[in-house]
Amino acid sequence: MTWTPQYAERTAGMTRSEVRELLKLLERPEIISFGGGVPEPALFPVKETQAAYDDILGDPKLVGRALQYGVSEGWTPLREQIAATMTAKGVRCDVENILITSGSQQAIDFTARAFVDPGSEMLVQRPTFLGALKAFSAYRPKYVVLPDPKSNEPITASRGADRPRMAYVMADFQNPTGESLTMAERHDVIRLCADLDTPIVEDDPYGELYFEAEPMPTLAAVDLDGRHMDESRTLYCGTFSKTLAPGLRVGWLAAPRGVIERFVMLKQAADIQVSTINQIVVSKLLDSLPANRMDHVRATYRVRRDAMLAALDKHLGGMDISFTRPDGGLFVWLQLPAHANAPALLEKAVAENVAFVPGPAFHHDGGGANTMRLSYSLADAAQIDVGVQRLAKVFRENL
Amino acid sequence: MTWTPQYAERTAGMTRSEVRELLKLLERPEIISFGGGVPEPALFPVKETQAAYDDILGDPKLVGRALQYGVSEGWTPLREQIAATMTAKGVRCDVENILITSGSQQAIDFTARAFVDPGSEMLVQRPTFLGALKAFSAYRPKYVVLPDPKSNEPITASRGADRPRMAYVMADFQNPTGESLTMAERHDVIRLCADLDTPIVEDDPYGELYFEAEPMPTLAAVDLDGRHMDESRTLYCGTFSKTLAPGLRVGWLAAPRGVIERFVMLKQAADIQVSTINQIVVSKLLDSLPANRMDHVRATYRVRRDAMLAALDKHLGGMDISFTRPDGGLFVWLQLPAHANAPALLEKAVAENVAFVPGPAFHHDGGGANTMRLSYSLADAAQIDVGVQRLAKVFRENL
Numbered sequence: 001m002t003w004t005p006q007y008a009e010r011t012a013g014m015t016r017s018e019v020r021e022l023l024k025l026l027e028r029p030e031i032i033s034f035g036g037g038v039p040e041p042a043l044f045p046v047k048e049t050q051a052a053y054d055d056i057l058g059d060p061k062l063v064g065r066a067l068q069y070g071v072s073e074g075w076t077p078l079r080e081q082i083a084a085t086m087t088a089k090g091v092r093c094d095v096e097n098i099l100i101t102s103g104s105q106q107a108i109d110f111t112a113r114a115f116v117d118p119g120s121e122m123l124v125q126r127p128t129f130l131g132a133l134k135a136f137s138a139y140r141p142k143y144v145v146l147p148d149p150k151s152n153e154p155i156t157a158s159r160g161a162d163r164p165r166m167a168y169v170m171a172d173f174q175n176p177t178g179e180s181l182t183m184a185e186r187h188d189v190i191r192l193c194a195d196l197d198t199p200i201v202e203d204d205p206y207g208e209l210y211f212e213a214e215p216m217p218t219l220a221a222v223d224l225d226g227r228h229m230d231e232s233r234t235l236y237c238g239t240f241s242k243t244l245a246p247g248l249r250v251g252w253l254a255a256p257r258g259v260i261e262r263f264v265m266l267k268q269a270a271d272i273q274v275s276t277i278n279q280i281v282v283s284k285l286l287d288s289l290p291a292n293r294m295d296h297v298r299a300t301y302r303v304r305r306d307a308m309l310a311a312l313d314k315h316l317g318g319m320d321i322s323f324t325r326p327d328g329g330l331f332v333w334l335q336l337p338a339h340a341n342a343p344a345l346l347e348k349a350v351a352e353n354v355a356f357v358p359g360p361a362f363h364h365d366g367g368g369a370n371t372m373r374l375s376y377s378l379a380d381a382a383q384i385d386v387g388v389q390r391l392a393k394v395f396r397e398n399l
Numbered sequence: 400m401t402w403t404p405q406y407a408e409r410t411a412g413m414t415r416s417e418v419r420e421l422l423k424l425l426e427r428p429e430i431i432s433f434g435g436g437v438p439e440p441a442l443f444p445v446k447e448t449q450a451a452y453d454d455i456l457g458d459p460k461l462v463g464r465a466l467q468y469g470v471s472e473g474w475t476p477l478r479e480q481i482a483a484t485m486t487a488k489g490v491r492c493d494v495e496n497i498l499i500t501s502g503s504q505q506a507i508d509f510t511a512r513a514f515v516d517p518g519s520e521m522l523v524q525r526p527t528f529l530g531a532l533k534a535f536s537a538y539r540p541k542y543v544v545l546p547d548p549k550s551n552e553p554i555t556a557s558r559g560a561d562r563p564r565m566a567y568v569m570a571d572f573q574n575p576t577g578e579s580l581t582m583a584e585r586h587d588v589i590r591l592c593a594d595l596d597t598p599i600v601e602d603d604p605y606g607e608l609y610f611e612a613e614p615m616p617t618l619a620a621v622d623l624d625g626r627h628m629d630e631s632r633t634l635y636c637g638t639f640s641k642t643l644a645p646g647l648r649v650g651w652l653a654a655p656r657g658v659i660e661r662f663v664m665l666k667q668a669a670d671i672q673v674s675t676i677n678q679i680v681v682s683k684l685l686d687s688l689p690a691n692r693m694d695h696v697r698a699t700y701r702v703r704r705d706a707m708l709a710a711l712d713k714h715l716g717g718m719d720i721s722f723t724r725p726d727g728g729l730f731v732w733l734q735l736p737a738h739a740n741a742p743a744l745l746e747k748a749v750a751e752n753v754a755f756v757p758g759p760a761f762h763h764d765g766g767g768a769n770t771m772r773l774s775y776s777l778a779d780a781a782q783i784d785v786g787v788q789r790l791a792k793v794f795r796e797n798l
Contacts, residue, residue, distance in 0.1 A: 001632050003658055006564065006598060008516045008538070011661065041463035049466065050456035057449035064440035067448065067644035102501060102670035109669050113537070117407045134668040138512070139407070165405065199405060233400050245466035247675035259402055262410065269533040270508050271501035275674050276646035 010118075010138050032387035034374040035355040037175060037330050043297050044245045045289055052284040056277060066277040072267045073260070074100025074252070075279035081286050082238070082252050086229075090221030091236065096257040097229040099264060100250065100274045104205055104239035107253040108168070109135040110266045111201045111235060114259075115165040116141045121158055123167035123193075127333075127362035127371065129175045129203065132168055141165070143364040146189065157196055164198045171219045173206040173329025176362045176373035180327065186222045193233060200234040205242050206329035208294060211302040215328070220254070230256045240282055242330075243294065248278045301330065307381035308332055308374065311388035319395055323374075330377040333359075340370040340399055348398055354390040409517075409537050431786035433773040434754040436574060436729050442696050443644045444688055451683040455676060465676040471666045472659070473499025473651070474678035480685050481637070481651050485628075489620030490635065495656040496628045498663060499649065499673045503604055503638035506652040507567070508534040509665045510600045510634060513658075514564040515540045520557055522566035522592075526732075526761035526770065528574045528602065531567055540564070542763040545588065556595055563597045570618045572605040572728025575761045575772035579726065585621045592632060599633040604641050605728035607693060610701040614727070619653070629655045639681055641729075642693065647677045700729065706780035707731055707773065710787035718794055722773075729776040732758075739769040739798055747797055753789040 056066045073079065078100060083093040101107040112135055116122055122141035124133070126148075136143075144164060147153040157164050169189060171181045181189065193200050202219040220234040232255070239251035253263060267273065305326060312323055312332070324333045336342065342358035349355060359371025374391075376384055455465045472478065477499060482492040500506040511534055515521055521540035523532070525547075535542075543563060546552040556563050568588060570580045580588065592599050601618040619633040631654070638650035652662060666672065704725065711722055711731065723732045735741065741757035748754060758770025773790075775783055 001596065001598065003598075003655065003661075006514055007661065008512070008514055008519075008564070010516075011513055011665075036468070038468050041467050044463065044466045046456060046462050046466070050453065053452040053456065054449065057445055057452065063445050064443065065646075067443045067445070067646040068440050069435070069437050069640075069645045105668075106670040113407070114410055115405055115407055117409075120407075131667070131671070134664075138665075138668055165407070197400065199400065199402075241468075246468045247464075247466040249670065249672070249674040256402065262402075262406065265533075266410075266537075268530070269504075269537055270669070271505040271648065272530070273648070275648040275677055278674055278677065 010140060030353045031350070031355055032353060032379055032383050032390070033355040034376065034379070034387060035357050036378070037375050038377060039242055039246065040300060040377055043300060045285060045293070048285055048288050049245070049281060052281040052288065053277070055284060056280050062280070066280050068276060070273055070276040070279075072264050072273050074098065074274060075276065075283060078279050078283040078286075079252075081283060082254070086236070086254055090217050090226075091224060091254065092226070092228045093254055094229075094257075097254050097260060099253045099255070099260050099267060100279055101253055101267070102249045102251065102271065102274050103241055103246065104203060104237040104251040105131055105135065106270070107237040107251055108132050108201070108203060110253065110263055110270075111166060111168070111237075112136045112139045112141070113266055114262060115199065117165070121162065121164040123157060123164045123198065124364055125169060125174065126364065127176055127359060127368055128168065128364070129170060130357075130361040132203065133362070133364055136168070146192075155192060157198075159196065163196050167193050167198050167200045168203065169200055169219060170203050172204060172215060173209060173326055173331070175206070175329070176331055176357070176359070177333040178324045178326025178329050178331040179333075180216065181219075183216060183222070186216070186219055189219065190223050190233070201237065202234050203237045205239050208243050209298060209301055209330065210328040211298060211305060212327045229254055232256055235259065243297070244282060244285055248275075248282060250274055250278055250282045298328075301377060303381060304376040304379065304384060305332075307384040308376040308388070311385045314385075315388050315392035316395070319392075319399070321395065330375050332374045332376065334372045334374060336370040336372070336395070337399060338370055342369055342372045345372070345394055345398055348394045349391060352390045352394055354387045354394070356391070409539060429752050430749070430754055431752060431778055431782050431789065432754040433775065433778070433786060434756050435777070436774045437776060438641055438645065438729075439699060439776055442699060444684060444692070447684055447687050448644070448680060451680040451687065452676070454683060455679050461679070465679050467675060469672055469675040469678075471663050471672050473497065473673060474675065474682060477678050477682040477685075478651075480682060481653070485635070485653055489616050489625075490623060490653065491625070491627045492653055493628075493656075496653050496659060498652045498654070498659050498666060499678055500652055500666070501648045501650065501670065501673050502640055502645065503602060503636040503650040504530055504534065505669070506636040506650055507531050507600070507602060509652065509662055509669075510565060510567070510636075511535045511538045511540070512665055513661060514598065516564070520561065520563040522556060522563045522597065523763055524568060524573065525763065526575050526758060526767055527567065527763070528569060529756075529760040531602065532761070532763055535567070545591075554591060556597075558595065562595050566592050566597050566599045567602065568599060568618060569602050571603060571614060572608060572725055572730070574605070574728070575730055575756070575758070576732040577723045577725025577728050577730040578732075579615065580618075582615060582621070585615070585618055588618065589622050589632070600636065601633050602636045604638050607642050608697060608700055608729065609727040610697060610704060611726045628653060631655055634658065642696070643681060643684055647681060649673055649677055649681045700776060702780060703775040703778065703783060704731075706783040707775040707787070710784045713784075714787050714791035715794070718791075718798070720794065729774050731773045731775065733771045733773060735769040735771070735794070736798060737769055741768055741771045744771070744793055744797055747793045748790060751789040751793055753786045753793075755790070
């Protein structure tokens with residue numbers, strides 16, 4: 001049959017994720033990929049994960065539950081552990097404030113599914129996480145840009161009944177720029193959204209990957225200022241993909257309990273629940289992993305960040321290119337001359353066996369043609385130098 | 400903040416799944432639950448599952464991929480195995496025809512997300528699977544009932560541009576009735592949908608749980624009649640939840656490759672991918688489990704089906720109650736006298752320590768108050784007899 005006329009309007013404008021497609025390039029060993037924002041597999045806690053699966057599958061009382069359906073809210077001990085961790089970081093939560101999701105991507109998708117009607121306004125950073133834009137676009141919002149905190153631009157959002165349905169914000173080591181909001185900027189975002197009476201959705205996959213000092217409090221913590229999550233305007237999307245392993249697909253949403261009750265219904269309708277056994281594995285890992293393990297993870301990425309910045313300083317010297325100097329996370333963001341076309345440059349780069357993600361994927365309006373994201377997560381220091389050298393050649397020959 | 404006015408229109412009418420809530424009752428040991436349609440945990444292939452996780456986590460070449468992000472389409476070897484199995488059952492598929500989903504629930508959700516605009520018509524059986532109704536209702540279709548094949552009622556669906564966007568059908572051991580379409584009825588559904596030019600979504604979680612002869616060909620196989628899935632009007636939703644274990648959350652959609660390409664975008668936006676390690680575990684189980692294992696699974700449920708029918712014959716004798724006599728699957732469907740109110744009876748039943756699912760949950764229009772679903776999957780023959788005896792007492796005292 002002819003399928004094209006069958007599709008619902010919400011699928012219009014859907015495109016494949018450039019980053020997901022780039023993942024396929026990772027299979028080619030000659031490519032140095034600064035593309036996917038995927039974690040270094042050598043950092044996965046393999047031994048402890050194996051022990052956790054073994055414990056569960058060898059425990060006659062537990063295994064029947066681990067392989068069975070469970071409640072859509074998620075595995076209760078894991079929810080308790082997450083609530084305790086969030087409380088310790090200044091976001092007072094109880095177990096009823098936590099819903100386990102299939103990575104934070106699903107929590108992000110659910111927020112738009114819950115709050116955004118076609119045509120309603122929604123606040124986003126520019127640039128912002130492309131996976132979030134893919135999810136949001138299915139709900140057909142009208143995007144309104146959160147003003148760059150460094151500018152003095154006024155916000156153009158509507159007021160009253162037409163006010164934005166939500167603001168999607170990454171405050172720490174943002175994807176794609178690697179930059180974080182200052183404390184003053186966090187207060188600005190919260191004040192703005194309180195003024196508009198708009199919920200904030202904080203997406204925080206990289207907060208634990210800080211390289212310098214202790215990280216700043218999350219937007220949720222700043223918003224709450226000691227109060228309980230039940231009184232929060234900020235919903236918090238967390239994940240174990242960057243701290244443990246993405247292949248487990250375990251993330252969470254923290255929100256007021258009444259909001260969680262609604263989202264549990266979304267979860268039931270979408271896919272019932274996250275894999276029970278994987279939830280129990282994460283719960284066991286949170287207990288069994290040494291407390292200082294994340295220091296090693298952070299140190300590994302810090303070395304690569306340093307290598308990336310050093311290589312950019314060395315090889316891009318004299319070119320009209322600026323880049324961010326992130327204090328954590330996985331990404332550096334490049335600003336090329338205004339006439340540059342990053343998507344066209346990617347083709348040249350792949351011919352030179354180096355890859356990145358062109359900036360337009362991170363712009364809700366398709367702008368940012370002269371920007372690109374480099375991830376330093378998967379290459380070692382030597383490869384990073386070679387990769388940036390290749391990139392510099394592409395720039396010299398094509399800019 | 401005040402959350403109620405924040406919610407999108409699509410969340411209106413969302414209700415918690417009665418069956419999911421009933422799962423919570425399973426924790427109370429004194430309850431004999433005929434409620435959840437969950438598989439018997441004693442049938443989970445625990446030893447082989449443990450071996451599969453161990454193999455993966457002990458293989459230095461595989462583990463880095465198993466815990467990492469993977470492509471949204473799913474683990475290629477698993478997709479190949481599914482394509483081969485479907486081909487062997489008369490649905491000619493290649494790897495490009497298979498998308499791995501988080502259980503068949505996610506495939507069901509995606510079909511409506513892809514095809515249904517608010518207000519557009521959609522064909523459903525009455526009664527039908529409540530989890531599908533929960534998913535569909537978020538897309539706000541206008542439900543049109545597929546006529547009972549035993550009746551001669553004409554279909555009331557629109558034609559032309561307003562024709563139904565999809566027909567959702569369970570052909571084998573349907574949830575909730577346990578009944579299957581005859582071959583003639585399969586041809587009727589396909590002819591009707593061809594006449595309307597409407598895609599068919601076949602949901603087949605129970606097809607492998609046949610008790611009597613070899614099962615009939617699936618709707619997809621009848622539709623294709625030897626042609627390739629690329630030419631199919633019927634999309635097929637499959638799952639390993641009833642044959643292996645639901646806690647792994649691995650299912651699939653089989654569809655023409657152009658349709659799969661669209662659904663891959665839905666998957667990217669929804670939650671990126673199914674747990675990589677769980678997909679590899681399922682792939683290994685399909686290779687390692689003995690070929691006759693499903694005979695034991697079928698025999699176990701057949702004994703319980705027999706016990707359920709015998710207990711119903713024995714304890715409901717003389718009452719004005721009819722019930723189905725399924726040849727497979729997990730469910731028996733009861734039709735009580737017209738004045739009966741199954742939701743009210745459930746409260747009485749729980750007081751007697753027995754549970755079921757009242758029929759209205761399976762009716763898109765909230766009808767069916769005098770119907771109920773009994774699952775025999777979790778209780779042994781002796782418990783089934785006791786449970787049905789308790790039910791009979793509730794009926795005697797309240798009908």
